[in-house]
Amino acid sequence: MEDFDVFTDEIEFTKPLYKNILNKYVYEIPLYLSGANYQSGRKLLAEEYLEANDETSCAFHLSESVSASLRIMAVYRDEQLKAAGNKLHRITSHIKPVKDLIDSNPMCKEDEKLFDFISTDAAEITKTLESAKIEEDPLHKRYMRFSSENNVDNFRKILNELPKEWTVVQLTAPYNPNENLKPMNEFRTEIYSIYLTVFTNDYLSETGPFTVNIPANLNKEGEKPLFTELYSLLDENYETISNAQFLNNKRLVQNYWSRREDIDLRMKSVINVMEKEWLGGWGSLLTGKLVEVGLKERIVKLVDTTISDWGFIKLTAKQRVLLYNLIESSPVLTSHQIKPCIRRILTEHGNTEEVKQALEKIDCQTCDKEFKFLNELCLQCLSKAFESIHQFTLVDGIKAFSQVATSVKEDDEWVILKKAERYPVILIVDEILDSFPWETLPILNHHPVCRMENIHFIYYLFKLHEEQFVGGYFEASADVGRYVINPDKNLERMEKRMCSFVNYWCSDWTGHVAEPPSPEDYLRHLTQADIFLYCGHGDGCHLASGGGGAGVEGVRARAVCVLAGCGSVRLQWAAGRGPPAAPHHRLHVAASPMVVGMLWEVTDLEVDKMVSTLVSLYVPSTAAPAWPSVGKTKWSQGQLDTDVAEKSPFVPERDLLRAVARSRGSTNYVMIASSMVARGLPVRISQRN
Known part of the structure; x- marks a missing residue:
C-alpha cells in the first residue's frame, strides 16, 4: 500500500481513501449497530461533504447522526408487534429478499428444466413462495431502518413531503474523538462549535438545506466555559x-x-x-416562517435591491438566504449581534474556489493554504479576498447591509415585523446539546417551538397522523381527559392544588389520585384520552410496566401527554457509550404526537402554576371566572375563591406550543420556566371543538 510507511508504523490517508473508509464503515455496518459509533461516522462524513460544498449531502449525514439508538428501538418494537400479530412474519420477512432476487434474475428455459430435474418439489416451492403474504412497509417505516434507503434522494423526498408551514432546524455537536476515551461527564464539556443545519426554511426555495458552523462554549476571562x-x-x-x-x-x-x-x-x-x-x-435561523406572506416578499425585495445597488453580483445563493433571515430578525437583534454576523456571511460563506484564487496573490504567515473551511482563515486574509472578488472593501459591504438592518429595526413601516405571527419551529437537538434551554432564548421565547429526536421521527409521526394535519398542525380534540395525581402519596400540597384545579376547570376528566393506577389503566389513559396529565415524581411511565411486559411501547398512544414531574423529559445517559433514554422516546415510539415536560428538577408550587396555566389556556372550559382571575390564596389547601370579578379578558390559546410559551410567564423563576419543553409535533385544538 503506497501510503504505508513500514519504518514509522504509521498510515497517512489520502483524502479519497479516508472518505472511502468512512463510507465503507457507515454503509456496510450490521443491522443492529452501535448507535454511538454510527453517529460518529456520520458526523465525520458530514464534514467531508461540507468541505466539498455539497450542502445537501452534509445535511443528510448530519440528520443521520442524532438519536440513532432510538431508531433501533422503534424498529425492534415494530418487528415485535408484527411477530405477535402474524406468526409467519419472521419467515416471510426472510422469504422476501429471496423472492426479490428471483424476480430480478428470471431463469431461462434451460435453467428451469435443470431446476425441475434437480428438485422434484419445484412446483410446490414456487406455489409456497407465491402464497406468502409479503407486504412492503411504507417509507416512513423503512427510513427508520439502517439500509440503502437512507440516502440523499429519500432525504430530499421527506423534506418535500413535510408541511410547508414548518421550519425544521438541527443543532449538532461536532465529532469528538474523546467520546471513545473519556467518561460522558468529561467529554460533554469539550464542544467548541456547533453545526446549525436548516432543513426547511421560508427562504430556501430551490437552494435546499444548508449548514453553518458557529463557535460555542464561549466565555469571558474569569468566567466558566x-x-x-x-x-x-x-x-x-x-x-x-x-x-x-x-x-x-x-x-x-x-x-x-x-x-x-x-x-x-x-x-x-x-x-x-x-x-x-x-x-x-445566527439566532435568526431559528425563527419560524411568517404567516403574512407579504412581509417575506418585502424582505426579499429589500435585500435584493441592496445587492443590486452595491453590485454584490458574486454572492452565493446560501449567502442570500442567510441575509434574508438576518434582516427579517433584525428588529429583535442588537447591532453587536448583526454586524459580526454580516461579516461572517460575506466572508466565510462565499465561493471557496474564488477565495482560494484570490489568496494565491496574498502572503500570510498564519493561514494554511490547504485550509478546509473559510472560517479557518484570519480576518485580514478574508478581507483581502473579499476586496479582490467584489472590488470594494469589506467595511463597505458590512455598512451596506447594516444600513438595511437599521432601517428595518427603526422605521415605523417595519414595526409589525417585531410581533408578527409565525408558523411552528421544530428543533432537532443533538443529545449532548439537549440540556440547553433553547426555547427561552429571547429570539424564540414567544414563538411556537417544539423539539424532536431526528428527521426520521418527524416524518414517522407526521405520516402516522397525516390525516389529522391541517395547515401544519395536528388537529387534536379535547373531549377526553385523564390524569394521575400524586401516585406516591407524598406530595400532599401538590395533590390539593392540582385536584382543585382539575375539578374546577376540567370537571369531566377522570383518573387516579393518591394511588398508582394499574398498568392496564395507565395504558388505557394513553390510548383513550385526548389529553393525559401526570403530576408526581418523575415521568410516571414506570406505572405502565407489568401490562403484559409491553410497557408504553406496546400500545398506540393517542394522547397529548403533560408530564409535570422533575426531569420528566430529560435524557438519562447510560454508563460508557450507552445511548441516552427518556420517557418521551417511548411515547413517540408508541405514536404519541406530543409530550410536554421538564428538563430538570423543579419545585411543585411553581410547576403547578405553569401546568395549570398551560391546561387552562389550551383546554376549553365552561368554568367561570377564567383561571387567571380565580383567587388562589388558599390553593395549597385545596380551596379556590371563585367569587371574584374577571381581572382582564381571558384569551385562550388552542395552539399548544403558544400555550406552552405563554405559561412560562406564570412563574417568576427563570430556572423553572426554562425547564418546560414540548417534544413532538405542533398540536392545536381543532376549530370544530
Missing part, C-alpha cells in the same frame, strides 16, 4: 431541591432561598451568553 457552567448549575439545582426536605430551622430555609435566587441568576446569565456571545445573529 458555558457547558461547564450549565452542568454545574444543574448539579447545584438538583442538590438544592433534593435537600429541601431536610430544612428544619429558619437559617437553613433562608439559605435555601438564597441559593435558589443565585441559581436563577446564573441561568439568566447562561441564556444571555447563549444569545449574545454564542448564537448572536
